[in-house]
Structures are given as structure tokens and as C-alpha cells.
Amino acid sequence: MARVDLDGNVIKPMTICMIGAGGFIGSHLCEKLMSETLHTVLAVDVYSDKIKHLLEPDSLPWAGRIQFHRLNIKNDSRLEGLIKCSDLTINLAAICTPADYNTRPLDTIYSNFIDALPVVKYCSENNKRLIHFSTCEVYGKTIGSFLPKDSPLRQDPAYYILKEDTSPCIFGSVEKQRWSYACAKQLIERLIYAEGAENGLEFTIVRPFNWIGPRMDFIPGIDGPSEGVPRVLACFSNNLLRREPLKLVDGGESQRTFIYIKDAIEAVLLMIENPARASGHIFNVGNPNNEVTVRQLAEMMTQVYSKVSGEDAIETPTIDVSSKEFYGEGYDDSDKRIPDMTIINKQLGWNPKTSLWDLLESTLTYQHRTYAEAIKQAIAKPSAN
Numbered sequence: 001m002a003r004v005d006l007d008g009n010v011i012k013p014m015t016i017c018m019i020g021a022g023g024f025i026g027s028h029l030c031e032k033l034m035s036e037t038l039h040t041v042l043a044v045d046v047y048s049d050k051i052k053h054l055l056e057p058d059s060l061p062w063a064g065r066i067q068f069h070r071l072n073i074k075n076d077s078r079l080e081g082l083i084k085c086s087d088l089t090i091n092l093a094a095i096c097t098p099a100d101y102n103t104r105p106l107d108t109i110y111s112n113f114i115d116a117l118p119v120v121k122y123c124s125e126n127n128k129r130l131i132h133f134s135t136c137e138v139y140g141k142t143i144g145s146f147l148p149k150d151s152p153l154r155q156d157p158a159y160y161i162l163k164e165d166t167s168p169c170i171f172g173s174v175e176k177q178r179w180s181y182a183c184a185k186q187l188i189e190r191l192i193y194a195e196g197a198e199n200g201l202e203f204t205i206v207r208p209f210n211w212i213g214p215r216m217d218f219i220p221g222i223d224g225p226s227e228g229v230p231r232v233l234a235c236f237s238n239n240l241l242r243r244e245p246l247k248l249v250d251g252g253e254s255q256r257t258f259i260y261i262k263d264a265i266e267a268v269l270l271m272i273e274n275p276a277r278a279s280g281h282i283f284n285v286g287n288p289n290n291e292v293t294v295r296q297l298a299e300m301m302t303q304v305y306s307k308v309s310g311e312d313a314i315e316t317p318t319i320d321v322s323s324k325e326f327y328g329e330g331y332d333d334s335d336k337r338i339p340d341m342t343i344i345n346k347q348l349g350w351n352p353k354t355s356l357w358d359l360l361e362s363t364l365t366y367q368h369r370t371y372a373e374a375i376k377q378a379i380a381k382p383s384a385n
């Protein structure tokens with residue numbers, strides 16, 4: 001049966017130039033597009049490991065609908081040609097791990113702003129639609145975080161719910177280089193919005209709120225550098241796999257809402273296939289029902305990992321560490337991140353489904369299956385690493 005959009009129109013197969021297709025989100029989006037649609041993907045990245053299973057062998061049912069183009073968008077003249085021969089460009093490419101924001105602020109700003117500029121320009125000049133990946137970090141801190149600790153207003157959603165069209169973007173001082181990423185993402189959002197207003201660029205901006213699941217980042221010393229610091233899901237997975245305490249930065253008091261990658265990808269597919277409803281909008285994509293402190297996340301991951309691995313938790317499952325020790329000078333944090341869902345609900349009728357427990361259960365089952373044996377071997381033969 002032909003696929004139809006939310007308004008009942010038949011969806012025509014399109015060609016999508018997906019930049020950053022080899023990353024965590026890109027790999028899930030490619031998987032979805034290959035298994036459920038007839039769209040073609042020109043997958044652009046410097047790495048292809050996370051989509052290897054979609055590229056080979058030639059007998060795959062979608063062979064011919066996905067092509068990998070190994071290129072760095074910083075300096076490759078082939079980019080414009082790929083955008084020109086596509087109907088839609090999706091830009092996911094970015095440095096997006098907090099450990100980099102204060103330690104490699106120049107790379108972070110270049111990656112999130114300067115390197116995204118030609119993509120916006122080529123889309124605008126060639127009248128091509130753009131879906132650009134921004135971040136929930138553009139909201140920075142909540143208004144409530146500036147109220148006295150005992151103020152009852154802190155319980156009032158007006159002081160913490162993050163809304164695309166009304167919430168301000170509140171960052172720390174310039175010395176707090178943590179905000180280099182958020183600031184670069186905010187400026188590229190403003191540029192895209194301005195291209196829409198002045199030159200008619202057809203755009204959608206996505207603000208992901210902590211999407212997590214299989215293939216996120218890397219496990220240090222196994223499929224990434226031993227000294228690397230990935231995002232929290234991979235940090236805690238690594239600790240659990242190695243039977244080390246999970247490190248709680250500054251007491252683990254910050255709050256996050258986590259969403260299962262597969263729920264979030266459903267929202268992106270709706271944006272891809274419903275341009276009339278998605279264009280000109282900025283969308284929060286998160287799960288407001290899955291809020292925890294980082295400490296609660298650590299406790300839940302410890303319980304879930306025991307269940308899926310069959311191993312008892314270690315005696316001291318968590319330890320406290322200062323942000324200066326963990327991330328270095330210039331780190332700062334978002335206190336709380338709950339997305340308002342009104343706009344995406346109204347435009348695309350989308351809602352997240354998966355509870356935090358369930359998404360951790362499937363993700364940690366994957367982590368255990370994928371890495372437990374390799375970790376055992378690495379621990380047995382430390383010199384080989």
C-alpha cells in the first residue's frame with residue numbers, strides 16, 4: 001500500500017542528502033528510511049562504521065537506495081553537488097559531546113556554526129529544503145534556576161518548561177566555555193530562520209532533548225579512545241561493563257528528560273514526509289514524562305544492568321566527582337530540561353511512547369551483548385590496548 005502523509009496525500013519517494021549519517025542519530029534514521037520507506041539516502045560522513053550493516057551486502061532489500069559518500073564537509077567541493085541533486089538535506093554533522101565544549105571550544109564553534117554555513121547557503125541558493133539539527137542546549141539554564149532555592153515559584157512550570165516560541169536562551173558567562181556549543185547552535189538557528197524570512201529558505205529546526213539508545217557514542221578503550229569522555233549513557237554503560245562506580249558530576253543533581261531514539265526517529269520521519277506541516281517550524285523532540293536527576297539515572301541504570309547481565313551490582317555503585325576534575329575548567333551545566341510538546345503535537349500529532357525503564361532495558365541489553373566480551377578481554381590483557 002502506498003505511504004500517505006498526515007493529510008492523506010500519497011508520499012512520493014525522495015532523495016535525501018543526510019550529512020552526519022554515520023553518527024548515532026543518522027544511523028537510526030537511515031535504518032528507518034531503508035526499512036519503512038522508498039526514499040533514497042546520500043549518506044555523507046567521515047565514518048561509516050555505524051551504518052555498515054545498511055551498506056553491505058548488495059543483496060540487502062534496499063541496495064541501491066543508500067550510497068555512502070566519505071567526505072568532510074569542512075573542505076569538500078562535492079557537497080554542493082550532493083545537495084543540488086537531492087530534494088531534502090538533513091544536517092546532523094556536529095561536535096556534540098560536552099567534554100569537548102570547554103576543552104576544544106574553537107573546534108566546537110567551527111563545527112556547529114562555520115561548517116554548517118555552506119550547507120545553509122547551498123540549500124537556500126538552490127531552493128532545497130533543509131532539516132537542521134540544533135539542540136535543547138540552546139535554552140541553557142531555566143529561569144527558575146535563578147530563583148532562591150526555597151522559592152515556591154520553582155515548582156511553577158512557567159519557570160522551567162522550555163517552549164520553542166517563548167522561552168529565552170540563558171547561557172553562562174563567556175569564561176564558562178561549556179556554552180560555546182549552545183551559542184554556536186543558537187546562531188546557526190538564527191541564520192537559518194533569517195534565510196527563511198529574507199530569502200524564502202524552506203527549513204525545519206529540530207531541538208533534540210537527550211535522545212538515547214544503541215550505538216550512542218563509544219565505549220572508551222573498545223571502539224573509541226581510552227581517555228575519551230562520551231555522553232552520559234556511554235559513560236555509565238562503560239562503568240557498568242567494567243564494574244566500576246558511576247561518576248556523579250557535582251552530585252548528580254542536574255535533571256534531564258531522556259527519550260528513546262526509536263520514538264524520536266518517528267518524529268523526524270513525520271517532518272520528512274509532511275513538509276507543509278513541518279516547514280518554518282522549530283520543534284522540541286523529547287519525552288517530558290521521563291525526567292530524572294543524573295543520580296536517579298545512575299541508580300536506575302545500575303538496577304537495569306543487573307537484571308539484563310545477571311550480575312549483582314558492586315558494593316559502591318556511585319561516587320561523586322567535581323565537574324572541574326571530570327570535565328576541566330569552564331564547565332557549567334543545564335539544571336533542568338523539560339520540553340513543551342504543544343507545537344509538535346499540533347503540527348505532527350506526535351507523542352513519545354517508551355518509558356525510561358523500558359528504553360534502558362533494551363539499550364543496556366544491547367550494550368551488554370555488544371561489549372561485555374570485549375571488555376573482559378581488554379581487562380585480561382591490558383597491554384594489548
Ligand SMILES: NC(=O)c1ccc[n+]([C@@H]2O[C@H](COP(=O)([O-])OP(=O)(O)OC[C@H]3O[C@@H](n4cnc5c(N)ncnc54)[C@H](O)[C@@H]3O)[C@@H](O)[C@H]2O)c1
Binds near residue numbers: 021091115133208211
Ligand atoms: N543525541 C542527542 O541527544 C542530541 C541532542 C541534541 C542535539 N543533537 C544534535 O543532533 C546531531 C546528531 O547528533 P548525534 O547524537 O547523532 O551525534 P554523533 O556525533 O553520533 O553524529 C554526528 C556525525 O557527524 C559527523 N560529522 C561531524 N563533523 C563532520 C564533518 N565535518 N564532515 C562530515 N561528517 C561530520 C560525525 O562523524 C558523526 O558521525 C548533532 O547536530 C547534535 O548536535 C543530538
Ligand SMILES: O=c1ccn([C@@H]2O[C@H](COP(=O)(O)OP(=O)(O)O[C@H]3OC[C@@H](O)[C@H](O)[C@H]3O)[C@@H](O)[C@H]2O)c(=O)[nH]1
Binds near residue numbers: 230247250254
Ligand atoms: O559520567 C558522567 C557523565 C555525565 N554526567 C552528567 O550527566 C548529565 C548529562 O550529560 P550528557 O553527557 O548526556 O550531556 P548533556 O545532557 O549535558 O548535554 C547534551 O545535551 C544535548 C546535546 O546537544 C548534546 O548531545 C549534549 O550537549 C550532565 O549533568 C553531566 O554532568 C555525569 O554525572 N557523569
